[in-house]
Amino acid sequence: MAKEIKTIGVLTSGGDAPGMNAAIRAVVRKALVNGKKVKGILKGYSGLLNEEIIDMSANDVSNTIERGGTILFTARCKEFMTEEGQQRGAEICRKHGIDGIVVIGGDGSFRGAQKLANLGINTIGVPGTIDLDISCTEYTIGFDTAVNTAMEAIDKVRDTSTSHERCSIIEVMGRNAGYIALWCGIANGAEDILLPENYDYDEQKIINNIIENRKRGKKHHIIVNAEGVGHSASMARRIEAATGIETRATILGHMQRGGSPTCKDRVYASMMGAMAADLLCDGKTNRVVGYQHGRFQDFDINEALNMVKGIDPYQYQVAKDLSRHCQENV
Numbered sequence: 001m002a003k004e005i006k007t008i009g010v011l012t013s014g015g016d017a018p019g020m021n022a023a024i025r026a027v028v029r030k031a032l033v034n035g036k037k038v039k040g041i042l043k044g045y046s047g048l049l050n051e052e053i054i055d056m057s058a059n060d061v062s063n064t065i066e067r068g069g070t071i072l073f074t075a076r077c078k079e080f081m082t083e084e085g086q087q088r089g090a091e092i093c094r095k096h097g098i099d100g101i102v103v104i105g106g107d108g109s110f111r112g113a114q115k116l117a118n119l120g121i122n123t124i125g126v127p128g129t130i131d132l133d134i135s136c137t138e139y140t141i142g143f144d145t146a147v148n149t150a151m152e153a154i155d156k157v158r159d160t161s162t163s164h165e166r167c168s169i170i171e172v173m174g175r176n177a178g179y180i181a182l183w184c185g186i187a188n189g190a191e192d193i194l195l196p197e198n199y200d201y202d203e204q205k206i207i208n209n210i211i212e213n214r215k216r217g218k219k220h221h222i223i224v225n226a227e228g229v230g231h232s233a234s235m236a237r238r239i240e241a242a243t244g245i246e247t248r249a250t251i252l253g254h255m256q257r258g259g260s261p262t263c264k265d266r267v268y269a270s271m272m273g274a275m276a277a278d279l280l281c282d283g284k285t286n287r288v289v290g291y292q293h294g295r296f297q298d299f300d301i302n303e304a305l306n307m308v309k310g311i312d313p314y315q316y317q318v319a320k321d322l323s324r325h326c327q328e329n330v
Contacts, residue, residue: 005100006037010027010056012105013075015105018130018142018265021064021068022064023104024104026270027102029058030273030274031281041053042072044073045085045112046077046079066260066266068258069257076108086119090121093121094121102273103126110288110304117301123301124288126288126289127139130174131180133174135307136303142257144268145261149256151188153250153252154184157170158222167245169248169249171252172227173254174227177197178197178311181193181195182316189322190224190319192222195226196229207239207242210239286300287301288301
C-alpha cells in the first residue's frame with residue numbers, strides 16, 4: 001500500500017515561463033484543500049540541495065496568477081545531474097518531511113524528477129517551457145504567452161520594415177525546437193520560416209525568393225528565424241550583400257520569457273498544477289501531466305521522456321504555401 005502523502009513540495013526548474021505562477025498557485029491551494037502541507041523549494045534543484053525551503057499557505061500565492069516569471073525563482077544545477085547530488089536531494093526531502101514533489105519545468109527538469117522518484121520521493125512533472133518541446137503533450141506552460149509576445153513584436157518590425165523597404169530577419173527563441181518560429185511565421189505572414197527541423201542551410205533559395213518578391217512589388221520581406229538555426233546577424237549581412245536590399249536582424253531574446261501570462265496559460269497551468277497535486281494525494285509517482293486530444297492526462301515519466309515529437313509536416317507545408325505568390329502589401 002502506498003505511503004500516505006502528508007507534505008507536498010513544489011519547485012520550478014530550468015528556464016522560466018509565463019504561467020508557472022498559476023501552476024504553483026494551483027499546486028499549493030489544491031494540496032491544502034486535500035488537507036496536505038505544502039513547502040516551496042526556492043531556485044529549483046539548486047535550492048533543494050541548499051535547503052532553501054519555505055512553508056507555503058494559500059495567502060502566499062495570492063495575487064500571483066497574473067505575474068510572469070516564477071515566485072519560487074529558478075536555476076540550473078549541475079550538481080543535481082550527479083548520482084551523489086540526487087541522493088542528497090532525496091535525503092533533504094526526507095529531512096524536511098517532504099513526501100512528494102511537483103517539478104515544473106522542461107525535459108531536463110523531468111530527468112531530475114525521475115531520479116528522485118527512483119530514490120523513493122513521489123514526484124510529478126508539470127511541463128513548463130516556452131519551447132513546446134515536451135513530446136508527451138500538445139501544450140506546455142508559457143508557449144502561448146511567448147508566441148503571442150513574439151507575434152506582436154514581429155508585427156511592429158514589419159511596420160518599420162515596410163516603411164524602409166527592408167528585409168528583416170527576426171530571431172525567436174525555442175532552443176532546438178521550431179514551434180515558436182513556425183507559429184509566428186504563420187501568424188505574421190512571414191515570407192520565409194527557418195526551422196532547425198527543416199532548414200537545409202541553402203541561403204540562395206532565400207535570396208532568390210527575396211529578389212522575386214521585390215520584382216512582384218513586395219516592399220518588405222520577413223524571415224522568422226528559429227534560435228536553433230541562429231546566426232541572424234551574419235545572415236543579414238550576406239543577404240544584403242547578395243540582394244542590395246537593406247537587411248536588418250532583430251533578436252527578440254528573453255522578452256519572450258516574461259510578461260503577464262495569457263488566459264490560456266493561466267487556465268491550462270492551473271489545471272495541470274491541480275492535477276499534479278491530486279496525483280500525489282492519490283499516491284502516484286513518476287508521472288508527467290500533459291494535454292492531448294482535448295483533455296488533461298498523465299503519463300509514465302519514463303515513457304514520456306522516450307517519446308519523439310516533431311514539426312507537423314502539414315503545418316509547415318501550409319506555412320510555405322501561404323507565403324507564395326505574394327503581391328504588394330499582402
